Structure formats: structure tokens, C-alpha cells
Amino acid sequence: MTISVWRISHLMLALISSIFIVLASLTGMILAFEPISNQLKDYKVDAINEVSLATTITKLSNIYEEVLSIEVDDNEFVIASVFTKDGASETFYINPETGEKLGDVTEKAFIFKFATNLHRSLFLKSTGRFIIGLVSFFLFLMAITGAFLVAKRQGGITRWFSKVVNEDFKQYYHVVLGRYMLIPISIVALTGVYLSLDKFNLLPESEIKHSYPEVVEVDVVRTLISEFELFRSLKISEVKSVEFPFSEDIEDYYFIKLVDKELLVSQFTGDIVSEQPYALNQMALQWSFILHTGSGTIVWSAVLFFVCISLLFFIYTGFAMTLKRLKNNEKVSNSIMKDDAEYIILVGSETGTTYTFATLFFKALITAGEKAFISDLNSYTGYDNAKQLIIFTATYGEGEAPTNAKQFGKHLDVTVQNKLEYAVLGFGSLMYPEYCKYAIVVDALLQQHKAFTPKLPLFKINNQSLEAFKLWVRQWGESNGIVLDLTFRDSIKCQKNNTSFKVMERSGLNVDRSFLIRFKPQQRVKFESGDLLSIKINSDETARLYSIGKLNGDILLSVKTHDKGLCSNYLNDINANDMIKAGIQRNYDFHFPEYADEVVMIANGTGIAPFLGMISDNKKKKKIHLFWGGRTKASFDMYDKVIYQAFDKKYISSINIAYSQEQDEQNYVQDLIAQKDEFIANHLKNEGVIMICGSLEMQNSVLETLQNITNTRLKMSLSAFENMEQIKMDCY
Numbered sequence: 129m130t131i132s133v134w135r136i137s138h139l140m141l142a143l144i145s146s147i148f149i150v151l152a153s154l155t156g157m158i159l160a161f162e163p164i165s166n167q168l169k170d171y172k173v174d175a176i177n178e179v180s181l182a183t184t185i186t187k188l189s190n191i192y193e194e195v196l197s198i199e200v201d202d203n204e205f206v207i208a209s210v211f212t213k214d215g216a217s218e219t220f221y222i223n224p225e226t227g228e229k230l231g232d233v234t235e236k237a238f239i240f241k242f243a244t245n246l247h248r249s250l251f252l253k254s255t256g257r258f259i260i261g262l263v264s265f266f267l268f269l270m271a272i273t274g275a276f277l278v279a280k281r282q283g284g285i286t287r288w289f290s291k292v293v294n295e296d297f298k299q300y301y302h303v304v305l306g307r308y309m310l311i312p313i314s315i316v317a318l319t320g321v322y323l324s325l326d327k328f329n330l331l332p333e334s335e336i337k338h339s340y341p342e343v344v345e346v347d348v349v350r351t352l353i354s355e356f357e358l359f360r361s362l363k364i365s366e367v368k369s370v371e372f373p374f375s376e377d378i379e380d381y382y383f384i385k386l387v388d389k390e391l392l393v394s395q396f397t398g399d400i401v402s403e404q405p406y407a408l409n410q411m412a413l414q415w416s417f418i419l420h421t422g423s424g425t426i427v428w429s430a431v432l433f434f435v436c437i438s439l440l441f442f443i444y445t446g447f448a449m450t451l452k453r454l455k456n457n458e459k460v461s462n463s464i465m466k467d468d469a470e471y472i473i474l475v476g477s478e479t480g481t482t483y484t485f486a487t488l489f490f491k492a493l494i495t496a497g498e499k500a501f502i503s504d505l506n507s508y509t510g511y512d513n514a515k516q517l518i519i520f521t522a523t524y525g526e527g528e529a530p531t532n533a534k535q536f537g538k539h540l541d542v543t544v545q546n547k548l549e550y551a552v553l554g555f556g557s558l559m560y561p562e563y564c565k566y567a568i569v570v571d572a573l574l575q576q577h578k579a580f581t582p583k584l585p586l587f588k589i590n591n592q593s594l595e596a597f598k599l600w601v602r603q604w605g606e607s608n609g610i611v612l613d614l615t616f617r618d619s620i621k622c623q624k625n626n627t628s629f630k631v632m633e634r635s636g637l638n639v640d641r642s643f644l645i646r647f648k649p650q651q652r653v654k655f656e657s658g659d660l661l662s663i664k665i666n667s668d669e670t671a672r673l674y675s676i677g678k679l680n681g682d683i684l685l686s687v688k689t690h691d692k693g694l695c696s697n698y699l700n701d702i703n704a705n706d707m708i709k710a711g712i713q714r715n716y717d718f719h720f721p722e723y724a725d726e727v728v729m730i731a732n733g734t735g736i737a738p739f740l741g742m743i744s745d746n747k748k749k750k751k752i753h754l755f756w757g758g759r760t761k762a763s764f765d766m767y768d769k770v771i772y773q774a775f776d777k778k779y780i781s782s783i784n785i786a787y788s789q790e791q792d793e794q795n796y797v798q799d800l801i802a803q804k805d806e807f808i809a810n811h812l813k814n815e816g817v818i819m820i821c822g823s824l825e826m827q828n829s830v831l832e833t834l835q836n837i838t839n840t841r842l843k844m845s846l847s848a849f850e851n852m853e854q855i856k857m858d859c860y
């Protein structure tokens with residue numbers, strides 16, 4: 129079955145039963161307190177596991193005129209029904225060791241009575257009981273479909289507890305909590321179903337029939353109760369209830385219920401006259417009751433309370449995710465027919481984010497005056513006037529196609545197509561072993577197809593990186609001679625840029641038109657190397673982010689100027705003692721990994737800035753290996769003072785530099801990594817961390833090189849190390 133069938137079933141079940149689950153959870157939360165409040169009453173006697181039934185009966189018989197019954201409830205409180213010496217009939221808690229009264233048996237509190245009724249039958253008697261039973265069954269089905277979705281998402285049941293990719297708060301905790309709550313929720317649901325089946329008499333008949341002796345000896349001598357072998361050996365904690373003989377007639381017996389069986393016992397001799405074990409379903413019923421109500425155990429009641437809260441959380445996050453998915457999947461309407469369009473954009477998306485990116489691109493094409501058409505990959509067909517096919521696709525399951533792309537391969541085989549150029553943009557996550565696998569498959573299918581010629585090589589986007597997307601759009605625009613202007617709605621979070629920073633010093637421009645600039649915050653702000661400084665020149669512009677190196681409490685930035693770069697030119701125009709307003713954006717995922725003993729830092733160009741701070745602060749002298757790529761020797765001059773000072777202090781263990789334009793043969797940082805493949809493989813094997821900062825092109829090439837190294841030398845996918853937080857990236 130495909131993932132969407134499971135997801136739709138999961139959603140449908142939730143839609144049908146959510147109101148009842150909310151009611152059952154809220155009342156369940158109240159009811160979870162009943163066993164707790166009962167246990168707080170002080171009627172439990174410590175010696176309950178030592179006192180024998182013989183002792184309790186003897187003591188009671190001495191104090192009261194007649195004893196009718198003894199009951200030990202789920203809280204292990206002992207209740208006796210007696211006639212007092214004054215002839216009054218009373219039922220109360222007793223001390224089983226002395227027979228003394230401990231307190232009156234009070235009625236269930238109103239709140240618990242009310243909650244029980246609502247929880248069991250919605251105050252609708254049999255109809256309500258039926259609804260609740262059915263909803264319990266649906267809840268169980270939801271647990272199963274949910275488990276399947278989690279297993280699929282994690283890449284198989286064996287990876288059940290492997291790290292969950294955190295792309296969205298609600299989705300992340302829906303999955304993380306779901307993994308832990310699966311078993312308790314299934315127990316609550318199944319026991320609920322079982323209790324309902326019992327109420328509707330749908331369980332097999334399990335009434336116990338005792339065989340009474342046909343011939344009874346009449347001249348038997350009465351033995352004292354305190355001498356009864358059975359009563360002496362039975363501890364009161366093993367007994368559920370004892371009904372005393374109705375009369376002193378020899379044919380009336382003690383009727384005793386234990387945890388697993390019922391006994392008829394002679395009141396004259398104490399011998400067992402009949403012994404009947406409970407049927408399996410009777411035992412199952414007892415256990416269902418305990419597991420469903422938490423009766424008698426505070427710990428399980430607390431678990432049940434947590435189950436109720438988590439169900440409310442699942443309903444809230446589940447519906448919030450569905451709404452977001454629906455919003456993401458809102459299709460833009462095409463203003464022209466497919467056969468009139470020159471650019472055909474086809475999308476493969478499961479939860480809609482790829483559609484959001486494709487829509488941005490589509491709208492930019494329309495704004496640029498191009499004839500574009502957008503649709504699902506499944507609706508691939510012939511296009512009469514198209515020049516280019518642009519495919520945006522995510523990957524799902526274990527490297528599979530999203531649901532709206534599953535038919536693409538089939539349609540491609542049977543469709544007669546005019547000659548077309550194509551470009552494939554893959555959306556995926558490096559956390560999964562099959563990174564962007566479906567985009568790779570689509571690219572390969574088009575490569576083999578004679579109607580198609582590639583316009584751009586396959587481009588992969590990790591974790592919906594906006595920066596990577598912008599880079600691809602720039603490349604696409606350049607190769608097609610179209611200037612595209614992407615308009616983002618909420619894509620960049622608004623930063624508060626109201627902290628004052630004073631410029632302490634700055635370098636001149638180097639050969640690459642880059643410079644270093646150092647700021648001192650004028651207010652107390654928290655930051656670390658790896659955090660980002662957000663600068664917004666005017667309110668119309670989106671904020672520009674720069675990676676921070678923290679040097680002696682100051683912020684060090686390495687800035688490359690661009691001809692049309694508003695922010696880089698603004699920074700280039702300021703000098704020592706000038707003030708700027710900016711904001712700190714914490715970037716916790718890119719802080720120095722204190723847990724690692726050895727760190728490899730890979731950067732190109734200005735990406736070195738956070739590493740300058742981390743290296744200068746390495747007072748513990750952890751092993752740090754720097755790999756840096758730049759254009760020429762002069763490109764590095766700006767950084768060598770900080771680096772060689774750190775080297776003298778033994779704060780850095782090795783420096784490896786690749787120059788792309790210093791010699792005839794171009795040498796890039798990924799080439800250095802490839803040359804040191806054995807070292808890199810050992811580093812990862814020994815739990816070392818690799819940090820990457822710089823351009824997205826460099827990041828993609830370095831990741832490819834690392835993937836080759838882990839595949840060939842360690843026979844493992846790079847995603848395994850990513851999942852163990854051994855790869856950290858901050859590229860732009």
C-alpha cells in the first residue's frame with residue numbers, strides 16, 4: 129500500500145473520531161486522578177501481605193455479631209460488611225490485622241461519577257457505549273496506521289528510534305511522541321474495545337459453575353476457623369472477596385474469589401469443596417479493567433494521564449499539519465493552456481513545500497512575461513509548443529516518488545513528445561540515506577529519452593534551503609537569458625535589528641574585493657562563533673545574514689563585496705568608530721561541537737569567519753584541522769595573522785589550503801578532501817565532526833566528495849554521519 133493510503137486512512141479515522149477522542153481524553157485525564165486520590169486515603173495497612181485470612185476472620189468474628197463479607201479492593205483497602213452487636217448492618221474499611229474499623233466507605237466523588245458516565249457512554253446509555261467502543265477501535269487503527277507512517281518515514285522498522293528529521297515543530301513532535309506513545313495508546317484502545325465487547329455480551333460465555341457435593345456427611349465435627357489450613361495459608365492480599373455462609377447449615381459454604389480462581393470452602397472443616405479457575409477471557413477482562421483505569425496503581429494512572437494529554441496533542445498537531453499541507457498544496461491557476469506554454473513546470477510533492485518553491489518560480493516566469501504552465505508530475509503529457517520541461521520533485525519513503533509523481537515514469541514511456549530541453553531540481557534531506565533519489569531517477573529517465581536534452585545538470589536542495597533555491601534560480605535565469613525576480617511571502621523571518629554595534633577596525637579590500645570588519649556590541653547581547661549577524665539597510669529590503677566569528681568578545685565578519693550588493697557595499701563604506709544597527713540570530717546548529725574531540729573545518733572564501741573565532745577560542749586545544757579554498761595566495765593574507773597566532777598556541781593542528789588560480793591546474797577545497805580521503809574516513813569513524821561554511825556550490829561539491837569517501841572507505845552512507853550530528857553546515 130502506498131504511503132498516501134496510510135496517511136489518508138490515518139486522517140479519516142482522526143476526522144471521524146476526534147471529537148469523541150477529545151471528550152474521552154479530557155474525562156480520562158480527570159479519571160486518571162481517581163486511583164491517585166483513592167491511594168491518598170490512608171486505609172492501606174502495611175502488613176496486608178503478612179496477615180492471613182484466618183486472622184482477619186477470627187478478629188472480625190470476635191468483635192462483631194455476624195460477618196457477611198470481606199472485600200479487598202484494587203487499592204488493597206480491606207472492606208467488611210457486618211452486623212454489629214447492636215444489630216446494625218454496616219460496611220466500612222478495616223484493619224485486617226486487628227479487625228478495627230478504619231473509616232466509612234464513602235460514595236464516589238461527583239466529579240468522578242460524572243466523568244465516568246461521560247467517558248463510558250456520553251450519557252447516552254447503550255448508544256453512547258457503542259460509539260465509545262467504536263472510537264476505541266478507531267483509535268487502535270490510528271495507532272497502527274500511525275506506526276506504519278513512522279516506520280515509512282524513518283526508513284524501516286529497524287530505524288524506528290533513529291533520529292527524526294526536524295523540519296517542522298508540529299510534525300517533529302507528532303512523530304517523536306508517537307514513537308513512545310504507540311504502545312500505551314494501543315493498550316488503552318484495545319482494553320477499551322474489550323471492555324465494550326463485554327458490556328454488549330459479545331465475549332464468549334465464561335460463567336463459572338461450581339459442582340456442589342451430592343452427598344454431604346452430616347456428623348462432621350466443626351474445626352475452629354483459626355485452624356483451617358487454607359485460611360491460615362492464604363494472605364489477605366491474595367484474596368479478592370469472601371462471602372460468608374448464609375446459615376450454619378453444612379450445605380452452605382464460604383465463597384472465595386482469588387485473583388485467578390474461585391473456591392467453595394466448607395464452613396465445618398475448611399476443606400475446598402470446589403475449585404474453578406477463571407477462563408482466559410475473564411482474566412483478560414480483569415487485566416483490561418486495570419490497564420484501562422489504572423485502578424490501584426499510581427504509576428500506571430500517571431501513564432494514562434499522559435496518554436490523554438498526548439492524544440489531545442496528536443489531534444492538535446495532526447490537524448495543524450493537515451491544514452498546512454492543504455495550504456501548501458493550494459494550486460495556482462494557470463492562465464494559459466498547456467499547449468500554449470513554452471515552459472512546463474511539473475511538480476512532485478507530498479506535503480506541499482516543493483509546490484511552494486515551484487509556485488514562486490512559476491510566478492517569477494509569468495512576471496518576466498514568459499508563457500508558463502504548472503501541474504503535477506502525474507499529469508505529464510504531450511506539450512505542443514513547449515521549449516523546456518522544468519521538474520521540481522521531492523523524494524519520499526525510502527527514496528520513492530511522492531504520490532503525485534508516481535505515474536510520471538509510465539506516462540513518459542507512452543507519450544509522444546516534441547524535442548524539449550529539461551532541468552530537474554531535487555528536494556530532499558541529507559538525513560535520509562537515499563538523498564534526492566527520486567530526482568536522480570527522473571533525471572536519468574529524461575537523459576535516456578531521445579526527446580529530451582539537458583539544459584542544466586541535476587541540482588539537489590537539502591532541507592528546503594532557500595539560499596540553494598535562489599542559487600539554482602540564478603543559474604537557470606543565466607542559462608536561459610531570463611531575469612527572474614522571486615517574491616517571498618513569509619520566507620524570511622523578520623529580525624529585530626535594533627542592537628547598536630561600533631566598528632572597531634576594518635581591513636582594506638583584498639584581491640577578491642573582500643575585507644574583515646570587527647564590531648563591538650554596545651548593549652549586552654549573547655552570541656557565539658557560528659551565530660549570524662542580521663543587517664537590514666532599509667525596511668523594504670530583506671535582512672542579509674553574515675556568519676559571526678567571536679574574537680575577544682567582538683564580532684568579526686568577513687565580507688565579500690558585490691557590484692550590486694547593497695549590504696556589502698554599505699558595510700564597505702563604514703569605518704572605525706562608526707555605529708550600525710543590527711541583530712543577532714542564534715544559529716545553535718552551527719556552534720563549536722563541545723562533545724567532539726576532533727573537528728575538521730571546511731570553508732571557502734569568506735566562509736572562514738566563524739572558524740577564525742572558534743579556532744582562537746580553542747583553549748582546550750582540541751584537534752582542529754582547517755581546509756580552506758581561495759583564489760590566490762593573496763586571498764589568504766587577510767586571515768593568516770589570526771590563523772598563525774592560533775597555530776603558535778597549538779589551538780589548531782593542521783592547515784590545508786587549495787588555490788584555484790595560483791597554478792595552472794585548478795585546485796579546490798573538495799580536491800584537498802579527496803586527497804585526504806583516508807584521514808577523513810578515520811575522522812568520521814572516530815566520531816569526529818566536520819563543519820562546512822561557505823558557498824553552496826562548494827558545499828555541494830564537498831558533500832559529493834564526502835559521500836564518495838564514506839561509500840568507498842566506510843561502506844556507509846553520508847546520511848548516517850549526518851544523523852549522528854557529525855556533519856554541520858552553514859552555507860549560502
Ligand SMILES: Cc1cc2nc3c(=O)[nH]c(=O)nc-3n(C[C@H](O)[C@H](O)[C@H](O)COP(=O)(O)O)c2cc1C
Pocket residue numbers: 280281282295476477478479480481482483522523524525526527528530555556557558560561562563564565591592
Ligand atoms: C516520510 C519522509 C520520507 C522522506 N524520504 C526522503 C528520502 O528518502 N530522501 C530524501 O532526500 N528526502 C526524503 N524526505 C525529505 C523530503 O523529500 C523533503 O522534506 C522535501 O522537501 C519535502 O517536500 P514536500 O513538502 O513537497 O513533499 C523524506 C521526508 C519524509 C517526511
